Amino acid sequence: MGEVRVRFAPSPTGALHIGGIRTALYNYLLARKLSGTMILRIEDTDQNRFVPGAEEYIRKSLEWVGIKIDEGVGVGGPHAPYRQSERKEIYRQYAQQLIDSGSAYYAFDTEQELEAMRERLKAAGVAIQQYNSITRMEMRNSLTLKPEEVNALIQSGTPFVIRLKIPRKEEVRLNDLIRGWVMVHSSQIDDKVLMKSDGMPTYHLANVVDDYLMKITHVIRGEEWLPSAPLHVLLYKYMGWEKQMPQFAHLPLLLKPDGNGKLSKRDADRLGFPIFPLTWQDPETKEIATGYKEAGYLPEAFINFLAFLGWNPGTTQEIFSIEELTSEFSLERINKAGARFDILKAQWYNQHYLRQKPLEELSEYLHSSLAKENIACSKEKALKIVTVMQDRVTFPQDFWEQGKFFFYPPAAYEEAVVAKKWNADGAKVLAAYRDALESKAAFDASIAKSTLEEVTAALGIGIGKVLQAVRLTITGLGGGPDLMMIMEIIGKNEVIRRIDHALKTLQVKVS
RNA sequence: GGUCUGUUCGUCUAGGGGUUAGGACACCAGAUUUUCAUUCUGGUAACACGGGUUCGAUUCCCGUACAGACUACCA
Numbered sequence A: 001m002g003e004v005r006v007r008f009a010p011s012p013t014g015a016l017h018i019g020g021i022r023t024a025l026y027n028y029l030l031a032r033k034l035s036g037t038m039i040l041r042i043e044d045t046d047q048n049r050f051v052p053g054a055e056e057y058i059r060k061s062l063e064w065v066g067i068k069i070d071e072g073v074g075v076g077g078p079h080a081p082y083r084q085s086e087r088k089e090i091y092r093q094y095a096q097q098l099i100d101s102g103s104a105y106y107a108f109d110t111e112q113e114l115e116a117m118r119e120r121l122k123a124a125g126v127a128i129q130q131y132n133s134i135t136r137m138e139m140r141n142s143l144t145l146k147p148e149e150v151n152a153l154i155q156s157g158t159p160f161v162i163r164l165k166i167p168r169k170e171e172v173r174l175n176d177l178i179r180g181w182v183m184v185h186s187s188q189i190d191d192k193v194l195m196k197s198d199g200m201p202t203y204h205l206a207n208v209v210d211d212y213l214m215k216i217t218h219v220i221r222g223e224e225w226l227p228s229a230p231l232h233v234l235l236y237k238y239m240g241w242e243k244q245m246p247q248f249a250h251l252p253l254l255l256k257p258d259g260n261g262k263l264s265k266r267d268a269d270r271l272g273f274p275i276f277p278l279t280w281q282d283p284e285t286k287e288i289a290t291g292y293k294e295a296g297y298l299p300e301a302f303i304n305f306l307a308f309l310g311w312n313p314g315t316t317q318e319i320f321s322i323e324e325l326t327s328e329f330s331l332e333r334i335n336k337a338g339a340r341f342d343i344l345k346a347q348w349y350n351q352h353y354l355r356q357k358p359l360e361e362l363s364e365y366l367h368s369s370l371a372k373e374n375i376a377c378s379k380e381k382a383l384k385i386v387t388v389m390q391d392r393v394t395f396p397q398d399f400w401e402q403g404k405f406f407f408y409p410p411a412a413y414e415e416a417v418v419a420k421k422w423n424a425d426g427a428k429v430l431a432a433y434r435d436a437l438e439s440k441a442a443f444d445a446s447i448a449k450s451t452l453e454e455v456t457a458a459l460g461i462g463i464g465k466v467l468q469a470v471r472l473t474i475t476g477l478g479g480g481p482d483l484m485m486i487m488e489i490i491g492k493n494e495v496i497r498r499i500d501h502a503l504k505t506l507q508v509k510v511s
Numbered sequence B: 001g002g003u004c005u006g007u008u009c010g011u012c013u014a015g016g017g018g019u020u021a022g023g024a025c026a027c028c029a030g031a032u033u034u035u036c037a038u039u040c041u042g043g044u045a046a047c048a049c050g051g052g053u054u055c056g057a058u059u060c061c062c063g064u065a066c067a068g069a070c071u072a073c074c075a
Helices: A018-033 A054-065 A084-100 A111-123 A147-155 A203-213 A223-239 A265-271 A299-307 A322-328 A343-356 A359-372 A379-392 A415-421 A424-439 A445-459 A463-475 A483-490 A492-510
Strands: A005-008 A037-040 A104-107 A161-164 A171-176 A180-185 A193-195 A218-222 A247-251
Touching: A005 A018, A005 A218, A018 A037, A018 A054, A018 A218, A018 A247, A018 A299, A018 A322, A037 A054, A054 A299, A084 A104, A084 A161, A084 A193, A084 A203, A084 A223, A104 A147, A161 A223, A171 A223, A171 A247, A180 A223, A193 A203, A203 A223, A218 A223, A223 A247, A299 A322, A299 A343, A343 A379, A359 A379, A379 A483, A415 A463, A424 A445, A424 A463, A424 A492, A445 A463, A445 A483, A463 A483, A463 A492, A483 A492
Parallel strands: A005 A037, A218 A247
Antiparallel strands: A104 A161, A161 A193, A171 A180
């Protein structure tokens, strides 16, 4: 076999969702694994559903997750254009070829006539109500009309579509790389529209023509396409392209976390997790949907997580860089069954990758994001904070969200902790600790600790008895990173200020 | 309804005619951390059901159930 060529062919009808990204990823992994070419084709043949900005969104999303396009929209290539709306003439020619060879025909039926036909069949108790080898003979098309009539209709500008003439009885077989042999009888397939009355091709025609012309070797797409794959096989056959027909691999679907059905944006909204890679604002409704990127997911975590939703290496290794994925990936190890989506696993991956990040990078991140909020923070302080916080965070923003006490005194003291840990001994120690700290020239974590030890020893109070009260005083919380490090980071003066404040406001509670 | 595709712990999955059915996430417990989290150790938990085939079936075959997709001049 020659060079491997795969394509990701989304339709620009809105934001690309997570399932689409996974499809793109599998295509990309196969291309890289086999030193092939990854093509991006935009399937914008439905003018009604076109959404401005969607194409750019697709490109940016792929870029964010690290999927590089070798050929296609945005990068060009030998088979340009890669936007189907710009290839209209090509499809028209091939549709004509099909008509000439007798594999397709013109149909002039109106929407009402089609509806009436379906109603009639339904009323008669016919199981399938479709335009097929039987019903087409009673419709208005170039099979039932005289050639002169057909010509007259076309000349007069009557809207028409071109339909594929599906044989009445033929066993259509295809060997799916994931599912094995799939057989469908042609009587189950309808005479699909190939060219719409607006002159645009439908997915079926455009897809087959482009895959052929662009020399695609593997069609990797979602399982929702499996039912129409036999139709595509027939198209290859009627075009005379059987030998060049790509191999098919239909991917299992992503299912909603709870209940039944496939994963949808509604589930994501309802359960509170992102469904899009990047934040997307619907140009119509203006509704904003937060993306994985903005929610704090690292692209490497996102990719690792996604790759494992339907694929596994067959070993117990679960952490894979994109490079490792490309070398281990294989179509054979893709599952058949749909995968239920679980955001908790994505969070675990994120936490893992975040911990692998170099401290310098994290502190740089913290420093710059604080600067954006106009919060003063030296680089040294940022580095200390991320050092002490790194193994407690899941998302980068947690450094700030769970570490506000590094910048502000507690706005309130956690009720439960006050009730349980604040006591007279604590207040007594704190008052003495405050004075002891004030008298010391130097200050850091170890001095903070030794001073506290001295004070508690002098008062004859166990340090464990009051430590939580000290923490409460400094952070307002019952848990957090090493207290002595927190004190070092905020500095002696701030520690004293917070103790004074706590003594003033919390004292009353013990009297 | 019809066609097609599926079905191993709660979830993602490994495995495959004879296994203590393995791992990960989640959950629970213990240890460490004079806090919480981390970390470590341990634990609960699965072959949808019914028939075959077979010495033996979770694994192969057939049904049933359940689930999903498709059934447009949408992709």
